[in-house]
Structures are given as C-alpha cells and as structure tokens.
Amino acid sequence: QAILEAFDSHDRVHVVDFNLMQGLQWPALIQALALRPGGPPALRLTGIGPPSPDGRDALRDVGFRLAELARSVGVPFAFRGVAANRLDDVRPWMLQVSPGEAVAVNSVLQLHRLLGDQEDEGGAPRTSAIESVLGWIRGVRPKIVAVVEQEADHNKAAFLDRFTEALFYYSTMFDSLDGGGGRRRRHHMGMGPAVSAGERAAAEAYLQREICNIVCCEGAARVERHEPLARWRGRMGRAGFRPAHLGSNAFKQ
Structure with missing residues (x-):
C-alpha cells in the first residue's frame, strides 16, 4: 500500500525487489494499479534473487507469471531478473533505471545480512556492505524504500x-x-x-x-545480524533517508 501511494500520479513506475522469491507479493500491486483512475501506469519490476542451483532461470519463470497477470488486467509490464548471491554484488547499472521513472525499493528481511564486520583481514577499516548498498539505493533516487526487519538485537560480538x-x-x-x-x-x-x-x-x-x-x-x-528499530533509523538517516508518513490505508493494513 505504501508503494502504491508513492506511485500516485506517476505514469512510469519501477519496483526493485531485493528478494523476489515466488513473486507472491506483487499481484496485489498489479491489480491495484489496474484500477487506478485515469488508467494504469507502465510498470517495470526488477527482481533480485540467488542463482538457481539447477541452472534454470527461476527469476524469469516468476516474471512470466507476473506478466501474464499484468496482461490479463491491462497493466503495461516489463520484468528484469538479476541473479546475485548477495545484495552487495548488485550494481546500479544492473537495474537499468530509466529517466522519468518513479522508483520504489522493497527489502524484506534482507538488509541485516549486510551488517558484517567492517574491517578487512588485516584489521584495516573498510566500507561496509550496508553502506555500499544504501549508497547506491540513494543514487537511484527512489520515491520510497520499504524495509522490513526483525525488531531484535542479535548483532552482538559476545x-x-x-x-x-x-x-x-x-x-x-x-x-x-x-x-x-x-x-x-x-x-x-x-x-x-x-x-x-x-x-x-x-x-x-x-x-x-x-x-x-x-x-x-x-x-x-554469521549473516543473521538483526538489530532494533532505533539502530536502523539512525543508519538510514546517515545514508540520506528520512521516515515516510504512512497513509491511512497503509496504516490500517
């Protein structure tokens, strides 16, 4: 719902999903865009996921299914799959964001996996994976970044x-x-x-x-490095993001 509201009045929209899986999170958005007054926008979806162990293009298969749904409800749709084992392996050019697109980034239980040690093997400080990823997210100028993480404190050294x-x-x-x-x-x-x-x-x-x-x-x-909301709020703020107000419909959901 928050992404739908961020796309209001835009006729070209682009969702970047950090963990596409089976794509079950997107039919509701496609159907909602189809009902938008004045007609649906052109929707692009970039789905990121790990390479399939059996060699088949699982991301493309999900894209085909979503394209069929979009066609059935009259939403112009394009899909791009990006296979990557880690988010910090992804580069902005892989997303092919076009000028004039309204971009939304969706991350469900993914960013905490980037909170690893911030020193190299010799003990020298280095740019952390989370800083790198938040930096290029900021670079694509998204209308909204939807982040879901556990409210927990498991990223402790001891x-x-x-x-x-x-x-x-x-x-x-x-x-x-x-x-x-x-x-x-x-x-x-x-x-x-x-x-x-x-x-x-x-x-x-x-x-x-x-x-x-x-x-x-x-x-x-150790990749399950859950952190509490206050720490995420500070980290996102330092990266140049600010909290977005949830509309009444998103709040009810």
Whole structure:
C-alpha cells in the first residue's frame, strides 16, 4: 500500500525487489494499479534473487507469471531478473533505471545480512556492505524504500549476549507458534483461521536455521545480524533517508 501511494500520479513506475522469491507479493500491486483512475501506469519490476542451483532461470519463470497477470488486467509490464548471491554484488547499472521513472525499493528481511564486520583481514577499516548498498539505493533516487526487519538485537560480538537475546526473542516466537495450535483447535469450532501442521513445521525449520546461525557462526558466516528499530533509523538517516508518513490505508493494513 505504501508503494502504491508513492506511485500516485506517476505514469512510469519501477519496483526493485531485493528478494523476489515466488513473486507472491506483487499481484496485489498489479491489480491495484489496474484500477487506478485515469488508467494504469507502465510498470517495470526488477527482481533480485540467488542463482538457481539447477541452472534454470527461476527469476524469469516468476516474471512470466507476473506478466501474464499484468496482461490479463491491462497493466503495461516489463520484468528484469538479476541473479546475485548477495545484495552487495548488485550494481546500479544492473537495474537499468530509466529517466522519468518513479522508483520504489522493497527489502524484506534482507538488509541485516549486510551488517558484517567492517574491517578487512588485516584489521584495516573498510566500507561496509550496508553502506555500499544504501549508497547506491540513494543514487537511484527512489520515491520510497520499504524495509522490513526483525525488531531484535542479535548483532552482538559476545556469544553470551547473542545467546541471551536469541533465547528471549525466539522463545516468544515459538510461543506464538504454540498459539497457532490453539487457533487450529478454535478453527474446528468455527472460531478463527487454522494454522496447518505443514505451515508450523516450515516456520520452525526457518527459525531453527536462524538460531543456529546467530549462536553458532562467527565472522562472514554469521549473516543473521538483526538489530532494533532505533539502530536502523539512525543508519538510514546517515545514508540520506528520512521516515515516510504512512497513509491511512497503509496504516490500517
């Protein structure tokens, strides 16, 4: 919704998604643009994701599906896939941002992976990956940068500090999953949505991988470096960004 509002009155719009996955986050935007008074804008989507291990172009496959949807609702659409293992491997020229486009950048649970050590192997300071990426994001002059990150404090040097923070944070997460079982029982009584056993198992496996990385890995291998909102606000401010006001529709969502 925030991206939709940022695109208001623009006839050429470009979304850069830092983690395209299956593209399930974009049909709602495409359909909303199709209903825009005065007609839909021309939409370009650049989806970033890791190279497929089997050699097929998974990003292109997602682009084809989204193009079919856009065509069915009358939204002019173009897609570009950028395969990269890390965001700091991406360069602005790969995005092919055109003059006159309104750009939106979408990052869901990706930027914390760039908060690695800021010294080279010899101990000399170097430009961090997060500074580099935020710099080129700023360079493409986006109308909005939508960032979703965990509200946690797992980017600590001392193992015991990380362990303690992770213990409390993930205890709450697993308690929430346990509550999902209660919702499943209430659903059978007609009292709410169900949480399937498969969804619970997938969530547990995902959280277990995060926990293992936080408490068992060091150096470049430790990528789950979650930080609290105050630290992100300061980092984004130093990079030249300012908080955007959420419209009433985005706030309700």
